[in-house]
Amino acid sequence: MAKALEYRDVSFSYGEESAFRMEHLNFSVEEGEFVAVLGHNGSGKSTLARLANGLLVPDGGEVAVFGTTVTQKNLFDIRRQVGIVFQNPDSQAVASIVEDDVAFGAENVGLPREEIGERIEFALRAVGMEEYRTATVSRLSGGQKQRVAIAGVLALRPKIMILDESTAMLDPRGRREIVEVVKELNKREGITVLLITHFMEEALLCSRAVVMNRGEIVMQDTPEGIFRRGEELVTYNLALPRIGEICNRLRAGGMEVPYTLGVDALAEEIAKCVS
Amino acid sequence: MLKDVSFGQYYPVKSFVHNLDPRLKILFLIGYIVAIFLAKELLALGVAAAVLLLAVLFAHIPFGKVLRAVRGVLFLVLFTAVLNLFFHGGDAVYWDAPAVLWEWKIFRVTQAGIMFSVFLILRLFLLVICSSLLTYTTTPVSLTDGIESLLTPLKWIRFPVHELALIMSIALRFIPILMDETERIMNAQKARGAMLDSGGPAKRVKAIVPVLIPLLLSAFRRADELGDAMDARCYSGGKNRTKYKKLHFSWRDLFALVLLAALIAGIVVMRFFPVFPL
Amino acid sequence: MRIVAEHLSYTYNADSPFATKALDDISLTIEEGEFFGIIGHTGSGKSTFVQHLNGLLRLPSSLKRGKKKDPAVLTVGEFDLTSRKTNFRALRRQVGMVFQYPENQLFAETVFEDVAFGYKNFAEKKPEADEVARAVREALEEVGLDYGEVKGMSPFDLSGGQKRRVAIAGVIVTKPEILVLDEPAAGLDPLGKREVMELLHRLREHWCKTVVVVSHDMDEIAENCTHVAVFAEGKVKKVLPPAELFPHAEELLSLGLDIPLTAKLVLALRKRGMEIDCDYTVEDFVKKVLAQKGEKC
Incomplete structure (x- = not known):
């Protein structure tokens, strides 16, 4: 079966002057996966996202979505399948009213009116914003704005959704809202999710995490596996999630807690060691 | 928090007038302006004012709000009126006898001049009230929808109606954001000691650079991001695009249309068969 | 300098249908030398409060004569x-x-000019060139940038973390006694975040007497602050040192606020019958946990 998303030998640069290079990158995502992409600013995470739906075109190699290579000719079909939610909650909405904005993508692909109405309803319900259908976008909180942005992408019924640092500008509550919504979409709708972030804690919810550095994928593992290699993470300008740091310190102090990343799990282990 | 003073001053209540088709409201405004400039006697203007009063009542807009709109142009209107009062030579276009009431050097007050000034004041006030009634009762979005729909015939001469409407709606969407941004940047520069509201003109122009440049950069950055977000949602111009929101012409609109037609007809009739000729 | 606020209220767009009360009769004292944390949701009034501290928002009585004395x-x-x-x-x-x-807020053609902006603005009379250069150099070095390397560069050619440090240099260049920062680490990656937090410590040690920081990052608050004020719905709910604030973790959670990881662990351990009496820094938490283990052995 074809992979949901596959980068085959992809090379890319932003022109001669730019220091950034992506060379012969190979990477794939299975249908239904929930993958976290970690990396410091400028590591190539966003480039990876934009290559997936043809916003950027590789200099060499190819990107395939469910087996179909992305070309200039099939952009429209590819973008219906691969939705991207971006970083800034204030610069993605086209319309001032929530439902008008959610409708935008569905209007672009020429769906009939009744169906657009149904899709708005579906999308807003999926992100828990059905009560805000006629609200003004600029009056919503950051987290709500990003949920509207997700709904706008969902209205196209994509099979893959990429969140390109969509939580970076939100407060903790907003971040939680977004991650929960996305987790739910992955579980209930079976949408393949690529969560690009530099909040290590968010990666803990994913089934797989990859770490990027200088346009390369340098680590791939389960989140636990990644964080067990904390020192390596630091060399890629990333930091261990705080809970990992506590584990390390406890172990250094002679308390043999296994490497755990959940608060309850760690408390359980500590309690076991002490009693 | 500038953004709380919403652009276009839409006044969010439910009313008969709010629910009217925006196209009709735009047409009403145009028709109304034509009518008040056709009217040449006070009775006609009085009728027009009564119709507008009725509309304001039906719109559930507090009179204070309406008067505030007038206050904004008060000085301009009075200034023009005073000029006309003294310099309107009394070349009687509407009135037969240029009875001079008072004269001093180049200043001359005539009966016609007084009438002209009074008419001018009334007309401009009615015009301002009527147009603010439109923006009070119509969201910017439906206003753009209305304009787009009214301009649709222009598609025949390849006028980019859809693009124009999209530009308008995006502009409206980003106005509160950019106003917010302006305030933030101004605050940041003020905190660094910038004097944004004092000094002579040259100084002020120079002082605006630290606000203008970050603002422009941010606008460009947003434009870039918005472009990507639109592309990612399959935007490719107006071709093969459907529209979710349809404008509906209902019995209310018919009622308003009839009222407008009656008003214009009445005023036109009165123009040729004056009731109280002056 | 000590900051004292009593019965402070503020309403945006007063006398309009959009009037919103942002501060509702708050009282708060910040002593000189503190690393003072302010936490609360967007819209809790914390930004409105800090904008009063340098007069960006002004009390009515400071603007108009004869305004009713509040x-x-x-x-x-x-x-x-x-x-x-x-x-x-x-x-x-x-x-x-x-x-x-x-x-x-960066706007100038060079990093030097941008950092010098505030210095020149606040100077009583036009400062000498070498005086400006000295101040700019000190500020840039303080934020950890190489003066010789960056002074002639366009601020827009720098990386995100560097830009932020230039912007901070542009504020500290006048050696303010009090430095107020609103979410100084927002949007940065983990490395940039750590650098900014280290910078704040340096600044407080030898540059500014008092640091007031508005933040959502409870872990950083717990690690660094001397006092924390909790804002909610335009009121100050609590002002306490972290060690005394986070025992009220449940209350913070009910306000929809986050709590530090150490506080979460303390709660989870309590459920399992273990009491950890720590000051909520990672170091102290680990020490106390290990101590409990030591007692048992």
Whole structure:
């Protein structure tokens, strides 16, 4: 079966002057996966996202979505399948009213009116914003704005959704809202999710995490596996999630807690060691 | 928090007038302006004012709000009126006898001049009230929808109606954001000691650079991001695009249309068969 | 300089249908030398409060003569912010303010010019070139940038983390006594975040006497702050040192606020019958946990 998303030998640069290079990158995502992409600013995470739906075109190699290579000719079909939610909650909405904005993508692909109405309803319900259908976008909180942005992408019924640092500008509550919504979409709708972030804690919810550095994928593992290699993470300008740091310190102090990343799990282990 | 003073001053209540088709409201405004400039006697203007009063009542807009709109142009209107009062030579276009009431050097007050000034004041006030009634009762979005729909015939001469409407709606969407941004940047520069509201003109122009440049950069950055977000949602111009929101012409609109037609007809009739000729 | 606020209220767009009460009769004192944390949701009034500290928002009594005297007291050191006679310019020199995403305020052609902007603005008379250069150099070095390397560069060619540090240099260049920062680490990656937090420590040690930081990052608050004020719905709910605040973890959670990881662990351990009496820094938490283990052995 074809992979949901596959980068085959992809090379890319932003022109001669730019220091950034992506060379012969190979990477794939299975249908239904929930993958976290970690990396410091400028590591190539966003480039990876934009290559997936043809916003950027590789200099060499190819990107395939469910087996179909992305070309200039099939952009429209590819973008219906691969939705991207971006970083800034204030610069993605086209319309001032929530439902008008959610409708935008569905209007672009020429769906009939009744169906657009149904899709708005579906999308807003999926992100828990059905009560805000006629609200003004600029009056919503950051987290709500990003949920509207997700709904706008969902209205196209994509099979893959990429969140390109969509939580970076939100407060903790907003971040939680977004991650929960996305987790739910992955579980209930079976949408393949690529969560690009530099909040290590968010990666803990994913089934797989990859770490990027200088346009390369340098680590791939389960989140636990990644964080067990904390020192390596630091060399890629990333930091261990705080809970990992506590584990390390406890172990250094002679308390043999296994490497755990959940608060309850760690408390359980500590309690076991002490009693 | 500038953004709380919403652009276009839409006044969010439910009313008969709010629910009217925006196209009709735009047409009403145009028709109304034509009518008040056709009217040449006070009775006609009085009728027009009564119709507008009725509309304001039906719109559930507090009179204070309406008067505030007038206050904004008060000085301009009075200034023009005073000029006309003294310099309107009394070349009687509407009135037969240029009875001079008072004269001093180049200043001359005539009966016609007084009438002209009074008419001018009334007309401009009615015009301002009527147009603010439109923006009070119509969201910017439906206003753009209305304009787009009214301009649709222009598609025949390849006028980019859809693009124009999209530009308008995006502009409206980003106005509160950019106003917010302006305030933030101004605050940041003020905190660094910038004097944004004092000094002579040259100084002020120079002082605006630290606000203008970050603002422009941010606008460009947003434009870039918005472009990507639109592309990612399959935007490719107006071709093969459907529209979710349809404008509906209902019995209310018919009622308003009839009222407008009656008003214009009445005023036109009165123009040729004056009731109280002056 | 000590900051004292009593009965401070503020309403945006007063007398309009959009009137919103942002501050509702708050009282708060920040002593000189504190690393003072302010936490609360967007819209809790915390930004409105800090914008009063350098007179970006002003009390009505400081703007209009004969305005009905309200009961508010607001002083920053010697400055009485309720009075019309206050020299707000002099105040701003003493109270530096770093806004969210401060890199968005950069405008000059070179890093040097941008950092010098505030210094020149606040100078009593036109400063000598070498005097400006000295101040700019010190500020840039303080934020950890190489003066020789970056001074001639366009600020827009720098990386995100560097831009932010240039913006901070542009605020500290006048050596303010009090430095107020709104979410100084927002949007940065983990490395950039750590650098900014280290910078704040350095600044407090030998540059500014008092640091006031508005933040959502409870872990950083727990690690660093001397006192924390909790804002909610325009009121100050609590002002306590972290060690005394986070025992109220459940209350914070009910306000929809986050709590530090150490507090979460303390709660989870309590459920399992273990009491950890720590000050909520990672170091102390680990020490106390290990101590309990030691007792058992």
